[in-house]
Amino acid sequence: MAFPQQKMKPKSKSFNRPFSKIVNKKFIYTVISVFLFYLFFLRSNNDNSDSSNYNYSFSPNNPYQHLPKEHGIYNDQILTSDPLIYPSVQYAPFLRELTLSKLFQSKTDENGNLHYVYDQDLDESERLFSDDDTANGNNDNDNNDNDLNDLNYDENLNGLALNKKSKSDKNNNHDDYHDDLNIDQPYDDNEDDEIHFKKAKKSFKNHGKIVFDARNNKSPDLVIVTSLDFEKFELTHLTKVITNRIDYCKANNFGFYSRWVQEFIPILQKHNSNKSWVKLMIMREAFHAFPNSKYFWYLDQDSIIMRYDLNLINYLLAPSILNPIILKDQPIIPPSGAIHTYKNIKPQDIRFLITQNENSIDSTSFILINDIYGKAILEFWQDDLFRKYTNFQIIENALTHILQWHPVLLSKTALLPPRTIASLHSVMDLPKGGDHLHYYPGDLVVNLKDCEARKSCESEFESYYQQIDKN
């Protein structure tokens, strides 16, 4: 009774002894290691099995989807090896006479309003005319192999862009080109106007499909982009604008991309946008037409290039030249806007160059680089929601808004002094060497801004045009 545990102890001892003979340290270690090995093995098996056998039974479509090829506003494309792409201006008088109602088909929308539409957006049943106009429009031809001959429709009229690409001679013969544009060339009297109208319409509908064949030709480093308005200008004037651009491009091995403003009417009508939005749309089309070209210079039709000898890339865009020129820490809205361009912007980071005048940013003349930033800027700027916004009828307002609210886009933008690419026309006397804003002989460009209000676009253009040293 005094030591009950002593009685217990021997019992436990006797119990333990036989057990401890079996369960010694070695045994325990081997059991544990086998167990761990088993665990490890089984676990890794599990890992491999399930994820690779995952059953995507509800995947909605086949894997390795057939992905459509890129296209512009038109679904079809016509390739050319000529880097100078512009509409056949000798059709301008015919197009003007035809008017938009004959150039586009119309459709009534939900509100009962009549809208112009592209032929490609109509169903078979909705097409009112049989279309010899849309030569390759409504069939399933392979996009890139359109038969050029189909559109090579007229030797007599020397249809410009289209015939030129069929010429095997790629030497950009200056004389050929001027012949083409020689409007004194008599029309064949045997052909009626009927045929001219038909050809004008066909050209109008198909010109926009032309893209530069970048895979098989060396792309120009820079492309000038200009939109032309046949409702605003006559043939003689339009010819001058085109000649001015082409002469500059030929002197510097640049490309040229031009479209009729009217081609974009169906898009503008969506939100009752004014014609100035076309410059963004045509720039985006230009990116698509020249996929391997780096710089794109939009220059309004109311501007003239005065110096054929100044290669824009060497004169302005090379980083070492650009760096001291761009306006750093400059208010977006002069003179005292709160948001400024960045102080330490590096020229290699710049993707967008534009000028300002006294009161605001000016989109008459601007430069974009064809990469993801350039595309984002263009597509964002022309988004439906900006076009619809009441304050942004003036596209510069949309741009200043964008630059103030989106720092990444601002960081890729540089403001240029106006006399680099947009010297303003003026009749005032200027001090020797000029001021910071107005055209002074020797400048690259004259910007005839607001000449429409002065009703003197043609005469002003002509007077500057005569001053160009064309050698």
Place this chain on the structure above:
Amino acid sequence: PKIVIVLAANEGGGVLKWKGAQEWSVERSSINNKKYYAKKHGYGLTIKDMTIKKRYSHEWRESWEKVDILKQTMRQYPRTEWFWWLDLHTYIMEPEFSLEDHIFNKINEISYRSLNNSFNPLNLKIDIPYINYQNNPIEMLIAQDCGGFNLGSFFIRKSKWSELLLDIWWDPAFYEQMHMIWEHKEQDSLETLYNTQAWIRERVAFLPLKSINAFPPGACSDKADDPQFFYNETDRDFLINMAGCEWGRDCWSEMEHYKKLSKRLNDQPW
């Protein structure tokens, strides 16, 4: 780390109403689940505070926190390639699956880029000009639920493209015109941008909802008989998103249910 999980937590932050014991519990479960998963596969994990802030109030930037948080997280992890955003009420049901095996190593087989002949609940335009899928990599992976894009669980890659997207995603002029129509805020905004801007669309690819964002029976209730949205334990769906449980359902009991289910499915017999 190459992949970082961005987990939204502290929804509301107790500003408009107290966080009760159940809400704390749901949050703990969700966080522990992601912690375990990240540790197991070597991913990063960052838990972001979604306290209601004045600058995200109605009429201003309601619900655009995701965009700002992603911007900040990408700066925080400059060498990380992919970011996986997860809403709080999600649970990784199959932590054995690594993201590489489950998604990235077979991304071309399981994702789709064009909406042509594909699931398109919003009837977005199938073809717009300038889309070039061939020369552009996939930089965002999202899933569509019965009503459109679902940003409860999605992947975004750090790149020039995503930097631009995060920069333009919120715009005051867009917001002013659309915020009454955009019920789901930044989600609907992305749908609009996807519909009109080719440069955005060409780098977005879709995954089936079940693969990264399966729903419980209570969500998408009007499509209850369409199995493509819903979690199914025989299919061993990867992740469940108890979307909308805080409106009319019981988040805590759903979380507990799926926690137990996951444990049961992944328990080893020994």
